[in-house]
Amino acid sequence: MTARDMQFLAQVYRSTREEELALTPWNEDQKHAFISMQFRAQHEHYQAHYPDALWLIIQRSGEAIGRLYLERWQSEHRIIDIALLPAHRGAGIGGAILRDLTDEASAANKAVGIHVEKANPAMALYHRLGFVTVEDKGVYDLLRRSTDAKAIR
Secondary structure, eight states: OOOOOOOHHHHHHHTTTHHHHTTSSSOOOHHHHHHHHHHHHHHHHHHOOOOOOEEEEEEEEEEEEEEEEEESSSEEEEEEEEEOOOOTTSSHHHHHHHHHHHHHHTTTTOEEEEEETTTTTTHHHHHHTEEEEEETTTTEEEEOOOOOOOOOO
C-alpha cells in the first residue's frame, strides 16, 4: 500500500458498507462525506494499533481487487482486514487467500485470528475453514483458527 492507493482503498471500504448506506435517506454527497470520515478513522486506527502490519493490495491479473491487512504476532497471525470489491466476491478468491494464510500460520505453529461482523456473509466461509468464535465483541466476533483446526475444503 502506498499513498497512491488511498482512493482505491476507500472504494473497497465503501463497497463493504453499501447495504448499510442503502438504508439511509442520505444523498450521494452525504454518503460520500460519511464514508470518507469513517474510512479515515478506520485507517488511522489500524495504523496506530497495528504498527508492524503488512498493508497489501490484492491483485488479480494486475488489477487491484481488494485489500489484505495482516500482522504476524509471536503466537498468532492476525488478519486485520480482508475485503474484495463486489465483482470479485463469491468466486473463491477470498477462500484461497484465507487457506494460504492459515497454511502459512500452521507451518509456523501459529493460530490465525480475525474480527468479523456477525452479519458478514463471509462468516460461513470462516467456519468452513476451521475458525471458531472465541469472544463475542458485540457487533463483531473474534474468530480464531488453531494450528490443529480442520477445514472443510
